[in-house]
Amino acid sequence: MTATPDPIFWCDARLPHVELRKVADGRQVCYAPHSHREWSLGAITAGCSTFDYRGQRHYMKAGDLVLINPDWVHNCNPIDNQPWSYLMLYVDTHWLTRLRHDLDQLPTPAWQDLATATLDDPGLYQGFCELADTLLDPDRELLAKQDRLVDYLTHLLARVAAAPSPAPVKVPPRIGELAAYLDQHCTDDLSLDALCQQAGCSPGYLIRAFRQAFGLTPHAYLVNRRIQLGRQQLRQGLPIAEAALNAGFSDQPHFQRTFKRLVAATPNQYRRQTSSVGASDS
Incomplete structure (x- = not known):
């Protein structure tokens, strides 16, 4: 029996605001409900999975993107033990807030949640895969990785910026x-x-x-x-x-x-x- 490859985690001390995860066989990973302090972007690269996010269940397929706000509870899991794989990018919330403010998408440099939870956009999906390849490539220069990251997120944020921010949860x-x-x-x-x-x-x-x-x-x-x-x-x-x-x-x-x-x-x-x-x- 072929051994299941370990998940790949990528980070670089020169890019402390991002981290990338690559999983080749998602059948071996099952998540309990959890959240991240970072904003997260995921791509299903093969197969399909469930995506539970703030009380709603989405059924995701290859080519779909998921966008996860900081501290929003979620989990992704395989369907009936079917093969699936994915990429997940974690972006520091303060860094992304500054980028959104610089792009005139926020009136002040204060985080606002994004309303979009899932996307079926072949161009943005392909761009994310290319971004992941760039970050994972040890031979690519730092500037190339920085350029690709900012350019891709700029295009993605422009795509979702028109959607109104979700109503904030009323916390006593x-x-x-x-x-x-x-x-x-x-x-x-x-x-x-x-x-x-x-x-x-x-x-x-x-x-x-x-x-x-x-x-x-x-x-x-x-x-x-x-x-x-x-x-x-x-x-x-x-x-x-x-x-x-x-x-x-x-x-x-x-x-x-x-x-x-x-x-x-x-x-x-x-x-x-x-x-x-x-x-x-x-």
Whole structure:
């Protein structure tokens, strides 16, 4: 039996605002609901999959694009174990906000969510594949990668800029404050009682209101933040055990299981690739 190729993670210390993921056999990756701090763009390169995004299920096929706003809960998974493959680009939200503002698509340099969730556009799909090839090519110069990235995103943003921004989710102030508290204390050992006291509400209200606002329970939100922190640690080249501890996990096996469930790759697969690309040039 032919071994399933590992997912490819690309990043470059000279381009810290972008990261690329390439998966050749999506049957081997199953995601739990999760979110990213970055804005994300994906392309189905073969086969088909489901795309669950903020309460809606989309059925995606080869040639389709998905656009994922920062902190919007989602997951993509195979259909009946059918083969599929994809590319995913993660773009730093602050960097993309500045680009959108420079393009006169935002009145101020403050992030606004994009309404478009999926696109069936052969030209933009082909352009994304060419962008991915450029980023993954070790022989391409830095300027070539930067040019291709900005040029492609400029065309993509022009395509979706006309769509109105989605109505913002109404987050009760104390629930928003609690989310900010969890962001700051994601590595702490917290209890539901402590969170209820922090927010000044009952457990039932807290969990219901938090899920409505963020698509995750407070615990799932906390774990998601810990994995995001763990990814940053691994990308910096820290050992897995140290990254697990710094991210708030009590032991390495728990970190590894959770990382694979949310990132659909092992910490070692992620660390081995992202911590080495571009290191010799920095």
